[in-house]
Amino acid sequence: MTLDAVVGVSSRAVKAVLHVPEGTTLALLGPNGAGKTTVIEALAGLTEPDSGHATLGDAVLFSDRGGRMRLTESRSRGIALVTQDAALFPHVSVLDNVAFPSRSRGNSRADSRADAHEWLERVGAGHLAARRPRTLSGGEARRVAVARALASDPRLMLLDEPFASLDIESAVAMRSLLREVLKGRTAVLSTHDGLDAIDLAHTIAVLDHGIVVEGGATSATFEHPRTAFTAALAGLVWLSGTWVEGALTLADGQLVPAIGEGLTLGAAVAVTINPRAVKIVPPTTPGGVRDNVLALEPRGDGIVRVRCSALWADVSIAEASHFLPRVGEPAHFDVAARPHAFSLDS
Numbered sequence: 051m052t053l054d055a056v057v058g059v060s061s062r063a064v065k066a067v068l069h070v071p072e073g074t075t076l077a078l079l080g081p082n083g084a085g086k087t088t089v090i091e092a093l094a095g096l097t098e099p100d101s102g103h104a105t106l107g108d109a110v111l112f113s114d115r116g117g118r119m120r121l122t123e124s125r126s127r128g129i130a131l132v133t134q135d136a137a138l139f140p141h142v143s144v145l146d147n148v149a150f151p152s153r154s155r156g157n158s159r160a161d162s163r164a165d166a167h168e169w170l171e172r173v174g175a176g177h178l179a180a181r182r183p184r185t186l187s188g189g190e191a192r193r194v195a196v197a198r199a200l201a202s203d204p205r206l207m208l209l210d211e212p213f214a215s216l217d218i219e220s221a222v223a224m225r226s227l228l229r230e231v232l233k234g235r236t237a238v239l240s241t242h243d244g245l246d247a248i249d250l251a252h253t254i255a256v257l258d259h260g261i262v263v264e265g266g267a268t269s270a271t272f273e274h275p276r277t278a279f280t281a282a283l284a285g286l287v288w289l290s291g292t293w294v295e296g297a298l299t300l301a302d303g304q305l306v307p308a309i310g311e312g313l314t315l316g317a318a319v320a321v322t323i324n325p326r327a328v329k330i331v332p333p334t335t336p337g338g339v340r341d342n343v344l345a346l347e348p349r350g351d352g353i354v355r356v357r358c359s360a361l362w363a364d365v366s367i368a369e370a371s372h373f374l375p376r377v378g379e380p381a382h383f384d385v386a387a388r389p390h391a392f393s394l395d396s
């Protein structure tokens with residue numbers, strides 16, 4: 051089912067527009083407090099929107115009619131939600147947790163349990179059937195929650211930070227499980243990690259202060275980010291300023307040579323740069339960009355990230371050993387190739 055929604059929750063300053071074509075996954079990305087959980091809860095029926103409308107296929111989830119909200123009860127929405135805390139019923143077994151959706155549809159206990167067994171096997175948690183939720187690890191509980199969600203045969207799956215607080219191994223396993231079970235389903239998942247988005251989502255929507263600031267096909271959006279936040283998620287350095295002939299002028303007046311087609315002088319523009327293409331050069335080198343070093347971060351494999359206030363560079367230890375800048379002191383950067391500048395005005 052295709053999801054179309056405008057979610058307005060004025061008490062949390064959220065007004066987000068979403069479109070999720072049938073059988074695809076949308077990743078909601080955004081900094082802390084951007085409104086991801088609010089949007090997911092409003093779709094699930096756990097938070098009441100006070101404006102907007104949402105349809106899932108032909109069904110109306112909520113709709114603002116002249117200031118009066120019409121809300122479909124959450125249990126009638128055909129939506130399954132997997133939250134960080136898994137929210138399993140503590141007093142029954144894992145099997146009965148997963149059998150619950152089928153039981154609520156009026157099926158017999160035996161049939162519901164048989165169905166639940168299948169779902170547990172499908173998510174690789176068959177061996178946990180007899181356990182109580184409190185005895186499960188975070189990763190196991192989340193797997194069981196996914197099985198319970200799937201057992202309800204949802205028309206829309208919502209996953210609120212499904213990888214949060216999982217160790218690396220469990221997160222990898224959860225990602226490969228979701229890659230499998232979300233195939234062909236309509237789903238919305240919130241995450242802080244660009245890798246989750248490229249791995250699982252056909253489209254992304256980046257939320258900031260409650261509104262979608264950019265979005266579209268996952269790879270295209272990461273390739274050409276329009277905001278500093280998305281650029282950072284994509285692992286790219288982001289510099290913004292105003293356009294002068296053949297260069298971007300940073301706020302402090304420094305120039306970054308760039309290619310700009312059809313840009314008007316004085317336009318607000320930005321460039322994105324691969325941090326591995328940024329070099330640290332001797333302070334006497336003409337051109338380049340000076341910036342104060344905020345941190346030196348080891349990135350593994352002999353790479354150190356020289357992080358400054360406006361830009362950063364990933365340089366090898368060998369390279370850094372010549373001109374290693376100190377934290378609090380300026381470093382001199384050479385942006386190797388002239389990046390393409392694009393307008394931020396449209």
Ligand SMILES: Nc1ncnc2c1ncn2[C@@H]1O[C@H](COP(=O)(O)OP(=O)(O)OP(=O)(O)O)[C@@H](O)[C@H]1O
Pocket residue numbers: 061062080081082083084085086087088089
């Ligand atoms: N129950 C609540 N009552 C009032 N305000 C809330 C409530 N929950 C969240 N908020 C506020 O609404 C805004 C959006 O919060 P939300 O939890 O949706 O963001 P988020 O993007 O999911 O953040 P995070 O990544 O930190 O989980 C924030 O300003 C938050 O403080």
